[in-house]
Amino acid sequence: MSIYSVVNPATSETLSEFATISDADLEAAIGRADVAHREWSRSTTVAERAALVRRVADLHVERREELADLAVREMGKPKEQALGEADFSADIYRYYADNAELFLRDQPIELNGGEGSAFIRRASLGPLLGIMPWNFPLYQVARFAGPNLVNGNTILLKHAPQCPETAVALQQLFLDAGFPEGAYTNVFAANEQIESVIADPRVQGVSLTGSERAGSAVAEIAGRHLKKVVLELGGSDPFLLFSTDDLDATVAAAVSARLDNNGQSCNAAKRFIVVDDLYEAFLAKFTEALSAVEPEDPTLDATELGPLSSIAAADRLAEQLERALAAGAHLASGGSRDGTFFAPAVLTDVTRENPASQEEFFGPVATVYRVADEAEAVRLANDTPFGLGSYVFTTDSEQASRVADQIEAGMVFVNVVLADAAELSFGGVKRSGFGREMGRLGAEEFVNKKLIRVGA
Numbered sequence: 001m002s003i004y005s006v007v008n009p010a011t012s013e014t015l016s017e018f019a020t021i022s023d024a025d026l027e028a029a030i031g032r033a034d035v036a037h038r039e040w041s042r043s044t045t046v047a048e049r050a051a052l053v054r055r056v057a058d059l060h061v062e063r064r065e066e067l068a069d070l071a072v073r074e075m076g077k078p079k080e081q082a083l084g085e086a087d088f089s090a091d092i093y094r095y096y097a098d099n100a101e102l103f104l105r106d107q108p109i110e111l112n113g114g115e116g117s118a119f120i121r122r123a124s125l126g127p128l129l130g131i132m133p134w135n136f137p138l139y140q141v142a143r144f145a146g147p148n149l150v151n152g153n154t155i156l157l158k159h160a161p162q163c164p165e166t167a168v169a170l171q172q173l174f175l176d177a178g179f180p181e182g183a184y185t186n187v188f189a190a191n192e193q194i195e196s197v198i199a200d201p202r203v204q205g206v207s208l209t210g211s212e213r214a215g216s217a218v219a220e221i222a223g224r225h226l227k228k229v230v231l232e233l234g235g236s237d238p239f240l241l242f243s244t245d246d247l248d249a250t251v252a253a254a255v256s257a258r259l260d261n262n263g264q265s266c267n268a269a270k271r272f273i274v275v276d277d278l279y280e281a282f283l284a285k286f287t288e289a290l291s292a293v294e295p296e297d298p299t300l301d302a303t304e305l306g307p308l309s310s311i312a313a314a315d316r317l318a319e320q321l322e323r324a325l326a327a328g329a330h331l332a333s334g335g336s337r338d339g340t341f342f343a344p345a346v347l348t349d350v351t352r353e354n355p356a357s358q359e360e361f362f363g364p365v366a367t368v369y370r371v372a373d374e375a376e377a378v379r380l381a382n383d384t385p386f387g388l389g390s391y392v393f394t395t396d397s398e399q400a401s402r403v404a405d406q407i408e409a410g411m412v413f414v415n416v417v418l419a420d421a422a423e424l425s426f427g428g429v430k431r432s433g434f435g436r437e438m439g440r441l442g443a444e445e446f447v448n449k450k451l452i453r454v455g456a
Contacts, residue, residue: 002017002018002019002020003020003161003188003190004017004018004019004020004161004162004164004167004188005017005018005161005162005164006073006074006162006163006164006165007162007310008073009074009075009076009298009306009307009308009309009310009340010076010297010298010306010307010340010341012311012339012340015073016164016165018164018168018188019188020188020189020190020193021187021188021189021193023193023196026187026189026193026196026197029156029182029185029187030127030156030197030200030202030203031202032181032182032185033127033154033155033156033182033183033185033202033203034126034127034154034182034202035182036154036180036181036182036183037124037126037127037152037153037154037182040154040180040182040183041124041152041153041154041183042124042152044152046100046101046104046150047100047101049100049149049150049152050096050097050098050100050101050150051097052149052177052178052179053093053096053097053100053146053149053150053177054093054094054097054098055177055178056093056146056173056174056177057089057090057091057092057093057094057097058090059173059176059177060086060087060089060090060093060138060142060173061086061087061090063086063169063173064083064086064087064090065083066169067082067086067138067166067169068082068083068085068086069082070137070163070165070166070169071085071086071137071138071166072298072299072306073165074134074137074162074163074164074165074166075134075135075137075162075163075264075309076262076298076306076307076308076309076340077261077262077298077306078262078298078300078303078304078305078306079298079299079300079301079303080301080303081260081261085136085137085138085139086138088139088142088420088422089138089139089141089142091421091422092139092142092143092146092422092438093142093146094422095146095422095423096146096147096150096422096443097146097150099440099443100150103122103147103150103440103443103444104122104150104151106119106120106121107119107120107121107122109451114455115455115456116453116454116455116456117453117454118451118452118453118454119451119452120449120450120451120452121449121450121452122151122444122447122448122449122450123152123447123448123450124151124152124153124447124448125153125204125205125228125446125447125448126153126154126202126203126204127153127154127155127156127202127203127204128144128148128153128154128155128156128203128204128205128206128207128446129156129157129158129194129197129198129203129205129206129207130144130145130155130156130157130158130206130207130208131158131194131206131207131208131209131210131214131218132144132157132158132159132160132163132209133160133209133210134160134161134162134163134309135261135264135265135266135309136261136265137159137160137163137166137167138166138170140209141157141159141170143426143437143438143442144207144437145157145174145184147442147443147445148446149179149183149184150443151443151446151447153204153446154182154183154184154185155183155184155185156185156187156197156203157170157171157184157185157186157187158187158188158189158194158197159186162309162310164188167186167188168186170184170186171184171185171186194218195221198218198221198222198225198227199221199224199225203227204227204228204446205227205228205229205230205445205446206218206222206227206228206229206230207229207230207231207435207437207445207446208229208230208231208232209231209232209233209266210233211233211234212233212234212431215231215233215433218231219231228445228446229434229435230427230433230434230435230436230437230445230446231433231434231435232266232388232426232427232428232432232433232435232437233266233386233388233428233431233432233433234266234360234362234386234388234431234432235266235267235268235270235360235386235387235388235389235428235432236270236271236358236359236360236361236384236386237267237268237269237270237271237386237388237389237390237391237409238269238270238271238272238273238380238381238384238390238391238407239254239257239269239270239271239272239273239390239391239393240273240377240378240381240390240391240392240393240394240403241254241272241273241274241275241278241282241393241394242275242374242377242392242393242394242395242396242399242403243275243278243393243394243395243396244278244393244394244395245395247278247281247282247285248285250282250393251282251285251286251289252289253393253416253417254269254272254282254286254366254417255286255289255290255293256417256418257269257391257417257418258270258290258344258364258366259290259293259304259305259344259364260418262295262305262306262307262308262309262363262364263305263308263342263344263361263362263363263364263365264308264309264313264362264363266388266432267388267389267411267420267426269366269391269417270360270361270365270366270367271366271367271369271380271381271384272286272366272367272368272369273369273371273377273380273381274368274369274370274371275371275372275373275374275377276370276371276372279368279370282368283332283346283348283368286346286366286368287332287333287346290333290334290344290346290364290366291333291334291343291344293305293344294343295307295338295341295342295343295364305344305364306341307339307340307341307342308340308341308342308363309340310340311339311340313340313362313363314337314339314340314342314363316362317342317361317362317363317365318337318342320355320356320359320361320365321335321345321347321361321365323355323356324347324350324354324355324356325347327351327353327354327355327356328349328351328354329347329348329349329350329354329356329367330347330348330349331345331346331347332346332347332348332368333345333346334346334364335365342363342364343364344364344365344366345364345365345366346365346366346367346368347365347366347367347368348367348368348369350367350369352383357383357384358384358385360386374399374402374403377403378403378406378407381407381408382406382407382408384430385430385431386428386430386431386432387408387409387410387428387429387430387431387432388409388410388411388427388428388432388433389409389410389411389412389413389428390407390409390411390412390413391412391413391414391417392404392407392412392413392414392415393414393415394414394415400414400415408429408430409428409429409432410425410426410427410428410429410432410436411424411425411426411427411428420438421438422438422439423438423439423440424438424439425437425438425439425440425441425442426438426439426442427441
């Protein structure tokens with residue numbers, strides 16, 4: 001079977017296969033990206049590039065059904081969520097198109113002494129390599145390609161091996177939007193070939209969203225070749241509950257934060273940390289609500305939870321769950337499996353010695369912890385190798401601010417879930433990676449902030 005193939009997650013049927021790119025064709029693709037940067041990028045204005053990116057946004061809306069169907073077919077995303085991903089991707093492209101001239105405007109520097117002037121001018125770097133995951137096949141590309149094409153960089157895009165049809169559709173979409181050949185190029189490259197792409201002196205940076213293992217490998221290669229890297233890796237995000245005026249609404253938010261994208265989201269809430277006086281009530285309602293969500297056919301409009309992305313993904317989750325139970329965790333609910341369909345599970349009594357306390361469950365498994373007070377909640381929230389996102393639910397605004405300051409994560413959401421937006425930066429600390437995507441910070445990662453100092 002080809003490395004790049006579509007295997008229906010619901011049936012494990014192989015639907016299509018694509019050949020890996022040859023070394024010669026990969027070399028040619030890098031060359032086209034380099035030429036596009038030197039000739040197209042440097043001859044266009046910010047406004048012209050923004051207009052092309054805006055057209056990409058429009059095409060995402062026009063082709064939302066087609067793009068959503070590909071996400072359902074390739075990784076089992078529920079149809080309504082797939083449509084939402086297409087729409088959110090359009091929002092991201094439109095955000096960067098609308099703000100391009102603001103973000104790339106010269107930034108004056110007030111001189112402390114001397115005559116003349118000084119300013120920072122932001123300029124493109126050149127071809128960039130993006131290594132994208134399967135779990136958000138449209139959105140992940142949008143938050144990398146949108147700002148960088150506006151900046152004038154060109155894109156070499158290695159998509160996940162199980163999303164080749166999406167990869168092909170996106171390349172055609174960029175061409176249809178009016179981008180020249182080489183501005184955005186899909187490459188069906190093997191991992192061994194990617195090392196040569198990173199090493200190529202024409203490629204100026206790498207952005208990867210994926211596992212810790214993949215991030216470490218890419219960072220090591222990029223470091224050897226002195227290339228800038230942005231890494232968005234795993235997460236085991238805490239959901240801290242201190243107080244609430246509406247426990248049912250809080251539970252509903254917790255369920256949404258755990259089950260979004262079939263539980264396969266890096267910044268999903270995964271560890272639910274609840275103060276003692278709310279623990280029993282929360283656990284009962286949370287377990288009941290999760291148990292009511294059954295995995296179903298992802299093509300159906302009403303489906304909330306589809307299959308996991310592959311048999312391998314389901315095997316990994318089942319093995320993690322077995323190890324957690326063997327180490328003393330209690331299965332409060334769920335956990336049954338039928339192929340790639342995995343019933344939501346709730347774990348309690350997970351101790352520090354249990355491997356589950358330090359791992360990421362990439363699927364519909366939640367761990368619930370009881371804590372005595374705020375200090376213990378913060379300690380537990382930070383007791384993880386990850387630091388991507390976090391959620392704080394409280395009726396006390398001072399407590400919210402105080403806890404947010406102490407959480408070791410790149411993002412803190414207070415009394416809200418699923419609130420990502422094009423204007424909000426996304427990224428983490430610790431083993432969740434470094435660098436930022438989306439928002440203004442996402443536009444700043446791969447630009448030359450060039451100082452220009454002018455004498456009298």
